[in-house]
Amino acid sequence: xxxxxxxxxxxxxxxxxxxxxxxxxxxxxxxxxxxxxxxxxxxxxxxxxxxxxxxxxxxxxxxxxxxxxxxxxxxxxxxxxxxxxxxxxxxxxxxxxxxxxxxxxxxxxxxxxxxxxxxxxxxxxxxxxxxxxxxxxxxxxxxxxxxxxx
Amino acid sequence: xxxxxxxxxxxxxxxxxxxxxxxxxxxxxxxxxxxxxxxxxxxxxxxxxxxxxxxxxxxxxxxxxxxxxxxxxxxxxxxxxxxxxxxxxxxxxxxxxxxxxxxxxxxxxxxxxxxxxxxxxxxxxxxxxxxxxxxxxxxxxxxxxxxxxx
DNA sequence: GTAGGTCAGTTCTGATTCAGAACCAAGTCG
DNA sequence: CGACTTGGTTCTGAATCAGAACTGACCTAC
Numbered sequence: 220x221x222x223x224x225x226x227x228x229x230x231x232x233x234x235x236x237x238x239x240x241x242x243x244x245x246x247x248x249x250x251x252x253x254x255x256x257x258x259x260x261x262x263x264x265x266x267x268x269x270x271x272x273x274x275x276x277x278x279x280x281x282x283x284x285x286x287x288x289x290x291x292x293x294x295x296x297x298x299x300x301x302x303x304x305x306x307x308x309x310x311x312x313x314x315x316x317x318x319x320x321x322x323x324x325x326x327x328x329x330x331x332x333x334x335x336x337x338x339x340x341x342x343x344x345x346x347x348x349x350x351x352x353x354x355x356x357x358x359x360x361x362x363x364x365x366x367x368x369x
Numbered sequence: 370x371x372x373x374x375x376x377x378x379x380x381x382x383x384x385x386x387x388x389x390x391x392x393x394x395x396x397x398x399x400x401x402x403x404x405x406x407x408x409x410x411x412x413x414x415x416x417x418x419x420x421x422x423x424x425x426x427x428x429x430x431x432x433x434x435x436x437x438x439x440x441x442x443x444x445x446x447x448x449x450x451x452x453x454x455x456x457x458x459x460x461x462x463x464x465x466x467x468x469x470x471x472x473x474x475x476x477x478x479x480x481x482x483x484x485x486x487x488x489x490x491x492x493x494x495x496x497x498x499x500x501x502x503x504x505x506x507x508x509x510x511x512x513x514x515x516x517x518x519x
Numbered sequence: 520g521t522a523g524g525t526c527a528g529t530t531c532t533g534a535t536t537c538a539g540a541a542c543c544a545a546g547t548c549g
Numbered sequence: 550c551g552a553c554t555t556g557g558t559t560c561t562g563a564a565t566c567a568g569a570a571c572t573g574a575c576c577t578a579c
Contacts, residue, residue, distance in 0.1 A: 222376055233463040244380070266540095268537085268557090293546090313384070318512075327377050341491070347485070363475040364474075390566090406526070419566065
């Protein structure tokens with residue numbers, strides 16, 4: 220994005236890190252367990268220079284760590300940090316949206332509750348009312364970091 | 370993305386619709402109530418030809434509808450469809466991730482449970498166990514649309 | 520009734536970014 | 550030794566994007 224100002228919106232802030240054609244797919248692979256340069260490259264069929272740049276950026280921003288996994292020859296792998304792991308609600312949401320609206324009802328992958336094996340759902344929760352709800356019951360208001368005038 | 374095959378992954382399918390630098394920001398604005406070409410353009414400071422193309426694409430894919438709101442002169446507005454509204458879990462997840470990991474603790478906007486005004490949380494739910502859980506309790510398995518061999 | 524303004528675009532041009540291929544370096548295997 | 554693997558870098562042409570100017574339909578004020 221051309222603007223130099225700090226984004227006044229966390230979605231924009233997130234997209235400054237994730238918002239190009241490849242980054243989210245790289246992270247999806249990382250969630251699936253892909254860790255090595257060549258494996259990302261083959262799976263995504265991405266140009267090497269672009270992959271190099273994207274991995275570097277994700278490491279710089281703290282989403283991935285680059286770890287030596289082999290001394291001789293020196294080989295590195297890219298792993299999700301806690302910050303990276305925290306993206307899972309976003310990736311799950313994108314996946315479920317694609318399942319629901321872009322596939323013909325046949326989801327390629329199903330996510331399940333690990334301990335019981337049943338499909339999971341994603342919901343908004345209010346701990347005050349102790350209930351779950353949907354997007355139609357959301358309101359928004361300025362937070363502590365809101366600009367004075369908007 | 371360069372590949373012509375149908376994506377074997379719903380995240381990729383979603384990104385085929387949403388995965389460029391502007392689309393998600395356009396949709397964020399739409400969720401905020403922006404509906405008109407000029408309002409999108411001013412708010413995002415996006416080049417006109419790019420906005421034209423993105424809106425057209427979102428309408429084609431069914432995420433937005435283009436509705437006449439003024440007969441003379443003919444003026445159109447862009448509104449979220451049900452498909453578009455269904456993206457809110459994804460946008461909320463991106464926003465919360467930015468709040469948590471990219472801001473210094475001061476969220477510009479806070480989302481609240483409409484009926485009580487308290488901040489909301491986003492969780493995974495298992496209706497079988499009737500409990501909420503986090504990304505560390507998710508497993509995945511091939512769904513009905515999985516390719517034969519993978 | 521015409522000058523200026525708004526809204527929703529389209530058309531053009533130059534700057535960025537991307538894809539694809541080739542190349543490179545360090546090490547391993549046969 | 551020569552081939553192969555991994556993890557890159559460098560180059561070049563293609564696609565995309567930004568920015569500005571232009572268009573056209575209509576509206577309002579003078």
